[in-house]
Amino acid sequence: MVIEHDIESCGSRAVQSSHANPRHHQQKLEVYNEVLRRIQDSDCEEAHVPGFDDQLWLHFNRLPARYALDVNVERAEDVLAHKKLLKLAEDPATRPAFQVRLVQVYPFGGANYVDSMHSDPSEKEDAQSSFNYSLKQGIHPPPTFGSSSNLEALALQTTKNSIEDGRSAMSVTPYFHRPMHEITFSTIDKPKLLSQLTSILGEMGLNIQEAHAFSTTDGFSLDVFVVEGWPNEETEELKGVLEKEILKVKDQCMSNQGMHYAANEQYQARVEPSPHFIQIPSDGADVWEIDTNQLKYENKVGSGSFGDLYRGTYCSQDVAIKVLKPERISTDMLREFAQEVYIMRKIRHKNVVQFIGACTRPPSLCIVTEFMSRGSLYDFLHKQRGVFKLPSLLKVAIDVSKGMNYLHQNNIIHRDLKTANLLMDENEVVKVADFGVARVQTQSGVMTAETGTYRWMAPEVIEHKPYDQKADVFSFGIALWELLTGELPYSCLTPLQAAVGVVQKGLRPTIPKNTHPRLSELLQRCWQQDPTLRPNFSEIIEILQQIAKEVNDHKDKSSHGFLSALRRAHH
CATH class of the missing domain: 1.10.10 (Arc Repressor Mutant, subunit A)
Structure with missing residues (x-):
């Protein structure tokens, strides 16, 4: 119907x-x-x-x-396949559900491209005829979501290289429709699982050329990858290898789950399995449980899938109140809530948002912090279309670096550093916020839990590899570029496509040509692929302060020269 x-x-x-x-x-x-x-x-x-x-x-x-x-409407059967995969993903025993099929990528505007590659009329005619024949003889379907520009560019580049190598028009024909594999996964919607799936593909020697990630309204995911690198066209062997790799990861996760909490018990907050309150380790020296009678809600200033943010007062002080939505509360969310309280209650720094207290008795779970009247840098840049001139940008960057340096000195890795988590108060002081996914670093100095937001995430975190404090440095570099340009990182890509590019292609934002040379150098150091080559925040502070001094000295010299010229003209 x-x-x-x-x-x-x-x-x-x-x-x-x-x-x-x-x-x-x-x-x-x-x-x-x-x-x-x-x-x-x-x-x-x-x-x-x-x-x-x-x-x-x-x-x-x-x-x-x-x-x-x-979606490609000519591939209606793919929609049915997606529907079935999502159904299979509802059963823990059959997830992640996946499908593998062979696809062909045709070059965009292929016939016109053939014309442009040949100047001799007879060669052009042969190539055109060959191209038309290849279209008719295509034996594999196209990708589900069509051929986006990067796939088309890949196919065209292969053809161009072949022609430049001197191959005949007929021998080039197979490259006009390059076979690849499309792998579609469906499982529960968690970034950690998505990261594991992309890592599996990489470890199998498959290069992700295109990625599409979709989240359902009921907590599942549908992730579609177009990959190259499998040595032959048949799919059964690829399916078998993929299934073995998935089982290996599932077994590893099961065995590591208990070990992770045991190894970090003295550091990590624990959720008491009681419906009446959350037990958070305390040394008895601090009192942070909020008296709800003293907490007054005013207006809602933000909302997310798991909680709402209100402006209010506590004992006559302006505060921000982050409230968890009762209907979305789960064991994992309670653990994150407890972790945030556990970390925030111990930190005191002028460039870290001040924790005031928390309500830990469900269902009224909330965290109360100082109210940052000017909001996030993300909103300033992308909603208010604000711009930072270089002296102001350097001041903001130094504020953030000082806050992060303090956290790292206290063995805390933020893990989700981005402009949305950098807030400004009425005095234009910028502070680091949102410790819901932060963690106290283990004694070994490395961690493996994946979290954060793909556009700002370090490659080692995306790949679910061990990482340390240098992952925050990478995220800082991306945020610094965002402050410099006012643009969203990789705005023309989906978050997942950006993540694939960062890991597999060494993708980084383009630094504007007029950027201060030392600031440009700092950006490139912060987002080095090798974490050991990135600076730490104490070095970053020193570099930024030196750049700020140079900028101010240059400004003073310019002003002095202008005033001297005025005096000479007056006399």
Whole structure:
């Protein structure tokens, strides 16, 4: 049954997306209708099951609009495969569920490109004929989400290199449709698991050329990778190797789970399995449990999937109140909450947001900190379109570096350093915030738990490899570039595509040509692939202070020269 956008029956499809972008909702309906038509026309048995059209719509609706906008409607069977994978992922015994298939990547505007590569008319005619023949003879389907620009560029570059090497038009033909493999995973939606899957592909010698990651509204993920590097076209052997690698990682996770908590028991906060309160280790010297009678809520200033942020007062002091949503509370969330309290109660520094107290009795779980009236640097840059001139940028960078240096001196790794977690007070002092995923460093000095946000994340963390404090230095470098340019890192890529580029291609943001030379050098040092080559924060502070002095001295000289010229002109 095809659905028109003004029909509210059959699952109330128009109502369900009433708050979404109307244009995106209309496009989603059009894609759904086309996919449904193609499945029904293909005589697929599943299409004749009562309620199939509703189930297909629910599939589209549990995924972001981007899924419908990007999917190749000519590959309606891929949508069915995604639906089945998501169903398999609901059972712990069958997740992660995965599928492997062979795909071909055709160059964008291929015929025109052939013309541009040949000047001789006879060569051009032969190449054109060969290209048309290759299109007709294509034996493998295209990727599910079409050929994006980087895939097309890869195919074109292969063809170009072949022609420049002197191969004939006919011998180049196979390169016009380069075979690759598309691997689709579905599992629970956790960044750690996604990172493990990408690491598995890398360890198998597969190069990720394209990646699409989608999160469902009910906590599952659908991750699609186009890879090259498997030595032959058949898929069964690849499936077998992939399955063995996944089982190996699952077994390793099971054996390490208990060891991790035992090894870090003296450092890490523990969640008491009691419905009445969360037990957080204390030395008896601090009192931080908030008297809720003294806590007054004013207005909501932010909201996320797991909590809300309010402005309020506590004992007449302006405060920020981070409240966990009761319906989203889980054991993992309680552990993170306890960890944040455990770390924040011990730290005192002018460039770290001041912890005031917490409520640890469910369901009213909240953390209370000083209120930072000017908000986050992320909002300043990307919502208010603010700009930092170099002296102000250096002051902000020094503030952040001092806060991070203090944390590292106290063996705390932030693990999620980004502009959204850098807050400014009314005196324009910048402070490091949000310790929900921070950890006290182990005695060995290295850690392996993956967290953070892909656009700012260090490659060793993305790959789920052991890491130390230098992971924060990498994130600082990306944040510093963001302050310098006012742009979102890798804005033309999805977070996952950026992560793949950082790890496999050495992708880094482009430093503007007019950047101060020493600042440019610092950025490049901070985001070195090898963590040992990155500076520590005490060295970063020293470098930034030297640059700030140079900038101020240059400004003073310029002002002095201008005033001297005025005096000479006056006399």
